[in-house]
Amino acid sequence: MKKNITLLLIFITMSLLQAADEGSIKWTFSTGGEIYSLPAIGGDGTIYLASYDKYLYALNSDGSLKWKYHALTDNNWECFLRNTPALGSDGTVYFVDNSYGYLFAVGNDGTEKWKADFTDGRIAAPPAIGPNGEIIIVTTMREVFSVNPADGSINWKYTFSGGEDEAGAVIDASGAVFVRGGRLKKISPSGNEEWEFENGSNIYSSAIIAGDGTLYITGSSDKTLYALDGNGNELWNFTAGDKIYGSPVLGPDGTIYFYSYDGFIHAVNPDGTEKWTFDEQFQSLFGDIKATPIVGADSVVYFSGVTSDFSTRLFAINPDGSARWSVTLSDVVRFQATISRDSLLLVPQGNKLLAIKVGSAGLADSPFPKFRGDYANTGYVNVSVTAIGPRKENIPGKFSVSEVYPNPFNPRARIRLNLKRSARVRVDVYNATGRRLLRLTDGQKNTGRQELIWDASSYGSGVYFIDVMIDGVHMTRKALLVK
Structure with missing residues (x-):
């Protein structure tokens, strides 16, 4: 009995x-130099970090230097x-430079495998890695490349219009690629555009994919989190009090977390209802910093920002939205962080990487517990997005769609629109697998009734979606x- 009490006291003391x-x-x-990047963590615990001083660093789990690689172009210009x-799955480190448009492949021992120049501009987004090891990069020239990991050769190239993508591509289990250029676009595994989602405002964050195949994306000035199905149909939306520039993340129970310029961390249930808000009056002092929360293995949420007293504080937030603990940091941090398997929160601060002790033993068991998803920052999720889901049609009085x-039809199908005001109308036809077959119309339509006809003479029997x-x-x- 005395021994059991002693063991219990030891356990309590160690826990405290x-x-x-x-x-x-x-x-x-x-x-x-300054550290702007999120670290990647290998299966052996090695930490990989890119710096503005033109070096890629590999660190041991105790923070000591393992090796560093000097990033140079073919002309020996520093990157x-x-x-x-x-x-990559074999430990290869892929990274891009922000000066000349190079993609580098470096082995986990620090030796260069290859480097390739992809653009006359820059590559402002991190690379993503698909299910077959293909590397997806997005350039400031609004180009998306699929790259062969063996030698850096190009598998395919896709060019889009709109704004630049600085958040990086996201890839699902089928190899479909989701990028944003002001609008969210889905690109097939062969490099063809399948659809785009437009919210009337530039989208600055990358999409994330939940375990049930739902896509989540945050707008910017429209202050809104959107849930989409695999055809880009809106399932629901949740509006915050101010702009949202950072990407959302997911807890293990499907809760969506994001930071808004209203000063709150928002927690939203998978059905679009509010779960809680965490209010520390975070200040929006630094333009459109894309701060993103991170979720630990015990569902604790971490976030750092400048609070109302102008101090930089790091918070650990319990799953119910209450504060677990907070600490004051000496300077502003760029909060796109990760958590190592040995319970260290790794976050850049100026030219330093801080390793902060936390209670979470690694990342949450969810597809996107942090920016870029997994420990390796691949942006890949072994889930295919859901083709068709329920719809939220909350716009009575503005227009209606018959x-x-x-129905059934052969060979012509009709659909009527009733517009109470002039509006931009786009109508696409998809097959049952979610592949876009054709676009019936795309343009401004006048007020009144409109009828669209699809002639399906060249298509086979089956289910289609308009x-x-x-x-x-x-x-x-x-x-x-x-x-």
């Missing part, structure tokens, strides 16, 4: 000491590194072709 240790800085690593590295008629987008709002109608 561990809790007291949370938030303490265990080590720092300094580079010769400024701002972007997050990604790790069902397809006749997606109608009016001023950025999607509605889908099911049609059955019987020949």
Whole structure:
């Protein structure tokens, strides 16, 4: 009995000491330039970090230097590194430079495998890695490349219009690529555009993919989190109090977390209802810093920002939205962080990488517990997005869309629109697998009734979906072709 009490006291004492240790800085690593990137963590615990001093660093788990690689072009020009590295399944480190448009492949021993020049401009987004090891990069020239990991050769190239993508591509299990250029676009595994989602405002964040195949994307000035199905149809939206520039993240129960310029961390249930908000009156002092929360293995959420008293504080937030602990940091941090498997929160601060002790034993078991998803920052999720889901049609009085008629049909299907005001209308036809077959119309339509006709003479019998987008709002109608 006495022995059991002694063991219990030892356990309680160790637990209290561990809790007291949370938030303490265990080590720092300094580079010769600013650190803008999110670290990647290999399966052996090695930490990979890119710095503006033109070096890629590999660190041991205790913060000591393992090796560093000097990034140079073919002409021996030094490359400024701002972007997050990604790790291939064989440990190869892929990273891009922000000066000349190079993609580098470096082995986990620090030796160069290859480098390739892809653009006359820059590569402002981190690389992503697909299910077959292909590397997806997005350039400031609005180009998307699929790259062969063996030698850096090009598999395919896709060019888009709109704004630049600085957040990076996201890839699902089928190899479909999701990028944003002001609008969210889905690109097939062979490099063809399948659809785009437009919200009337430039989208600055990358999409994330939930375990059930739902896509989540945050707008910017429209202050809105969107849930989409695999055809780009809106399932629901949640509006915050101010702009949202950072990407959302996911907890293990499907809760979506994001930071808004209203000063709150928002937690939203998978059905679009509010779960809680965490209010520390974070200040928006630094332009459109794309701060992103991170979720630990115990569902604790971490975030750092400048609070109302103008101090920089790091918070650990319990799953119910209450504060677990907070610490004051000496300077502003760029909060796109990760958590190592040995319970260290790794976050850049100026030219330093801070390793801060936390209670979470690594990342949450969810597809996107942090920016860029997994430990390796691949942006890849072993889930295929859901083709068709429920719709939110909350726009009475502005326009209406009829069902397809006749239904079943052969060979022509009709659909009627009733517009109470002039609006941009786009109508696409998809097959049952979610592949876009054709676009019936895309342009401004006048007030009044409109009828669109699809002649399906060249298509086989089966189920089809007609997606109608009016001023950025999607509605889908099911049609059955019987020949």
